[in-house]
Structure formats: structure tokens, C-alpha cells
Amino acid sequence: MPSKRRSAPHTPPADPPWLSALIRQGATRRPQCFYDYFSASGGSCALGAAMEARTGSTNVRRGLEALGAELPALFSTDNLLTCPLDRHQVDGRLRRFLGLSGLIAHLNNEHGLARERIADWLDSLGL
Numbered sequence: 001m002p003s004k005r006r007s008a009p010h011t012p013p014a015d016p017p018w019l020s021a022l023i024r025q026g027a028t029r030r031p032q033c034f035y036d037y038f039s040a041s042g043g044s045c046a047l048g049a050a051m052e053a054r055t056g057s058t059n060v061r062r063g064l065e066a067l068g069a070e071l072p073a074l075f076s077t078d079n080l081l082t083c084p085l086d087r088h089q090v091d092g093r094l095r096r097f098l099g100l101s102g103l104i105a106h107l108n109n110e111h112g113l114a115r116e117r118i119a120d121w122l123d124s125l126g127l
């Protein structure tokens with residue numbers, strides 16, 4: 001995992017690999033799976049689809065290594081986010097997810113939201 005804080009401010013690449021576009025691109029390559037980046041039966045979840053589209057890899061370890069410094073920009077790993085689809089209450093408080101990747105995994109796995117719909121939602125956020 002990359003360090004949570006970097007001394008240099010985050011500057012997006014000149015030609016950013018928009019996460020929504022990567023998910024859409026990867027989603028064309030294989031069916032959707034759940035609770036894993038890639039399934040033994042040949043599927044990919046929303047995050048797996050983005051990883052494959054960006055790195056060409058369906059090996060999670062190699063894919064994460066290949067993403068390297070792009071990970072914080074792509075997945076916003078240090079923000080707490082609330083689900084846009086529901087209002088989970090845990091002990092009277094909204095359930096929150098660590099980072100965009102955590103929320104995308106939740107939408108993919110627990111809501112069963114199609115990867116293209118997750119991409120639509122990211123589009124609405126400019127991601």
C-alpha cells in the first residue's frame with residue numbers, strides 16, 4: 001500500500017485515466033463477479049475491470065504493483081465516504097467506507113450494481 005500522506009500535493013496527470021472510463025473498458029472484457037477482483041470463472045468486479053483496463057493484468061498483486069503511484073489518484077484511499085444508494089445506520093450513525101475503492105467494492109458486492117452503473121455514478125462525480 002502507498003503511504004497515506006505525501007509531501008508533494010496531488011496533481012492529476014495531464015491525461016487522467018478516468019476511473020469511470022477504465023471500469024467501462026474493463027467491463028467489456030469479461031462478465032461481472034463479486035467479492036473478488038477476478039473470479040476463477042473469468043469475471044471481474046468493478047475494481048478488477050479498472051485494473052485490467054489500466055494495467056492489462058488480471059493478477060491482483062501484479063496489477064496493484066503496476067498501478068503504483070496512480071493508486072491514490074485512482075482510488076482516493078484516504079477519504080471516508082457514504083454510500084449514495086442507501087443510508088446504512090450502524091449504532092445510529094451512517095456507515096462509511098474507507099476510500100473510493102471501498103465504496104466501489106460495496107456498490108459492486110453488496111448492492112450488485114452493474115459495473116456500467118458504477119461508472120455512471122463516478123461520471124456524475126467527475127471521476
Ligand SMILES: [Zn+2]
Pocket residue numbers: 083084085086088106111
Ligand atoms: Zn450501500
